[in-house]
Amino acid sequence: MQKSTSAKAGFGVAAVWFGSHCGGGFATGTLAANYYVKFGAWAIFMPLLALAIMCVVGTIQWEICRSNRVYDYKSFGDVLYRPQEKLWCTVFEIMFVVDVIMALGIVYASAGNLIQGWINVPYILAVAIFTVIIVLLTMFGTGFLLKIGTLLSVVLIGCLVVTSVAGISAGADNLVRIVTTWECAGFGGALWSAILYASFQCACIATTHSLTESLTDRRSTIWAGVWGFLLNGAMMLMTSIMLLSHYPDCIGDNLPTFNIISKLNIPGLKLAYSAALFLALVTTAITCSSALTARLEKLIAGRFQSIVICRAVCNAVVMIVGFLVAQFGLLAILNKGYSFIGYICIPLVILPTVLIGYRRFQKE
Numbered sequence: 001m002q003k004s005t006s007a008k009a010g011f012g013v014a015a016v017w018f019g020s021h022c023g024g025g026f027a028t029g030t031l032a033a034n035y036y037v038k039f040g041a042w043a044i045f046m047p048l049l050a051l052a053i054m055c056v057v058g059t060i061q062w063e064i065c066r067s068n069r070v071y072d073y074k075s076f077g078d079v080l081y082r083p084q085e086k087l088w089c090t091v092f093e094i095m096f097v098v099d100v101i102m103a104l105g106i107v108y109a110s111a112g113n114l115i116q117g118w119i120n121v122p123y124i125l126a127v128a129i130f131t132v133i134i135v136l137l138t139m140f141g142t143g144f145l146l147k148i149g150t151l152l153s154v155v156l157i158g159c160l161v162v163t164s165v166a167g168i169s170a171g172a173d174n175l176v177r178i179v180t181t182w183e184c185a186g187f188g189g190a191l192w193s194a195i196l197y198a199s200f201q202c203a204c205i206a207t208t209h210s211l212t213e214s215l216t217d218r219r220s221t222i223w224a225g226v227w228g229f230l231l232n233g234a235m236m237l238m239t240s241i242m243l244l245s246h247y248p249d250c251i252g253d254n255l256p257t258f259n260i261i262s263k264l265n266i267p268g269l270k271l272a273y274s275a276a277l278f279l280a281l282v283t284t285a286i287t288c289s290s291a292l293t294a295r296l297e298k299l300i301a302g303r304f305q306s307i308v309i310c311r312a313v314c315n316a317v318v319m320i321v322g323f324l325v326a327q328f329g330l331l332a333i334l335n336k337g338y339s340f341i342g343y344i345c346i347p348l349v350i351l352p353t354v355l356i357g358y359r360r361f362q363k364e
Contacts, residue, residue, distance in 0.1 A: 032047075
């Protein structure tokens with residue numbers, strides 16, 4: 001019974017992390033194309049290497065949060081970086097906020113156009129509709145977020161499986177040719193690109209710190225890591241292999257997955273992909289927004305009589321900032337912003353978490 005309860009608690013955290021990780025960048029195929037597929041056949045292995053790094057870092061961070069009962073990224077930083085927490089936690093917080101705002105910028109850069117295409121409304125109205133949806137989904141706290149995040153992630157997985165299988169089937173001959181001839185770029189470049197990807201995604205893991213309150217024991221933390229590897233691994237591999245089956249035509253494309261799906265002319269497939277993309281955007285937005293809200297509400301909660309209203313205001317402010325960042329453009333954020341964060345997070349997040357994180361666990 002305890003094993004079943006721990007596995008269930010771990011799945012909730014992993015499912016929300018999966019939804020956050022999937023996001024606009026990966027659901028559009030842009031991240032997979034830029035960080036994996038452009039290196040050819042190495043795209044079959046490198047996503048799993050990156051994910052292994054992410055899962056190790058995530059599991060250690062979740063256990064630090066659970067065992068120390070700290071449920072926001074600032075409090076986590078105070079624990080990890082002590083006794084120099086005043087300096088390094090401030091640097092970590094600045095880096096994390098920038099990273100999350102960029103993620104929200106990607107979400108807005110995709111969501112506004114998607115909703116506009118669905119219901120034929122002005123872009124600014126489409127953005128307003130999306131903002132209202134996210135505020136409503138995030139104003140009721142961690143418990144509701146876990147339930148809605150898990151549900152959305154399960155539906156998202158189904159949609160991604162359908163679209164990925166269709167794309168792989170259409171490019172099966174090309175995929176076989178690439179693998180059998182091992183058509184690829186240099187191993188060193190592919191390896192470094194995978195490490196960079198893992199690095200900036202490790203910064204985003206802090207968006208799930210507020211969810212660790214639901215983890216009941218160390219076993220549930222380990223289960224969160226296992227479920228996280230399975231869910232994210234399946235998604236990353238399917239997306240990368242699907243794009244690889246259309247290599248090299250998909251390289252340099254702003255929306256590679258959408259364009260591949262559009263060319264297949266399979267009834268209902270574009271609708272399934274649009275649903276998957278929208279769910280990916282929603283799950284990313286609610287996780288990122290909730291992470292910043294958990295921090296902001298500590299600063300201004302005393303000014304509101306209702307915590308629900310306080311959360312709604314905080315979420316609205318965060319989403320508006322994300323919209324402003326979106327004006328820089330999707331590719332600019334992905335290629336410049338994320339790479340910059342990736343370089344910083346290796347010494348700031350990955351190394352401290354792996355080398356000293358286990359020392360911060362509190363004994364049961």
